[in-house]
Amino acid sequence: MARILLLVMSMFALSLGAGGAWAQLTVDAYxxxxxxxxxxxxxxxxxTKANLGEVITRVLGDSAALQHPLVRQAINDAPNYLAKFSYSSDKTIVLNYSPQAIQTLLQQAQLIAASASTAQGLTLYIVDVKDFSAFKQVQAYLKTVGVIRNANLVSVEKDVMQFSILLDGDEQLLKTTLAAGNKLQVVSDKPLSFRWQN
Known part of the structure; x- marks a missing residue:
């Protein structure tokens, strides 16, 4: 009887251990x-471009969304949807896409319902905007950045553009995303300023 009880308890302990290990095998869709x-x-x-579609498919559980015009545009602008990247070896890159940016994209494309999450408002300065062409490029570029829900131009003074922006995420995520895109370089954190690199 004691042996049977010991066997049952051992099996129970093993199943608990396996359950714990199973719980740790969660997949990060992003x-x-x-x-x-x-x-x-x-x-x-x-x-980054080759794998954004896979992430969107994982999040939605359906590849049909990849035909949506906004999603196709996002894949062309995929670096804007990265939160961070690293290399696990010389020939293996680890891409961590921004959940907030992708959720915002899917909401804009009406592929998922808009959430009631609160967006963060910031003032953003872009410096070294030399001419009207660069001015238009900056405005167009900010519209492609996934973590920016809305960007309103507040003022232009000499070569500095001031924007009031609404973020899906925080300031650090914005800085990481913009750095990954290689169009803007951080100049200052207070006030949040970037140099346009055209």
Missing amino acids: RVEATVANQSEAERVAA
Whole structure:
């Protein structure tokens, strides 16, 4: 009897241990490991574009969304949807896409319902905007950045544009996303300022 009880208790303990291990095997839908030829910017951008569709498919559970015009545009602008990236080896990149940016994209495309989450408002300065062409490029670029829900131009003074922006995420996520896009370089945190690199 004692042996049977010991056997039952052992099996129970094993099942608890297995359950704990199973719980740790959760998949991060926004994380992808991809093979790259090298660690160049071109390879990173290509990997980011090649894998954003997979992430969107995982999040929605349906690949039909990849035909939506806003989603196709987002895939072209995929670096704007990265929260961070790293390399686990010389030829393996780890891409962590921004859940907030992707959720915002899917809401804008009306593929998911808008959430009641509160967005964060910030003032953003873009400096070194030399001419009207750059002025238009900055405005167009900010519309492609996934974490920015809305960007309103407040003023233009010499080569500085001031925007009032609404974020899906926080200031750090915005800085990381903009740095990954290679169009803007951080100049200052207070006030939040970026240099336009055209």
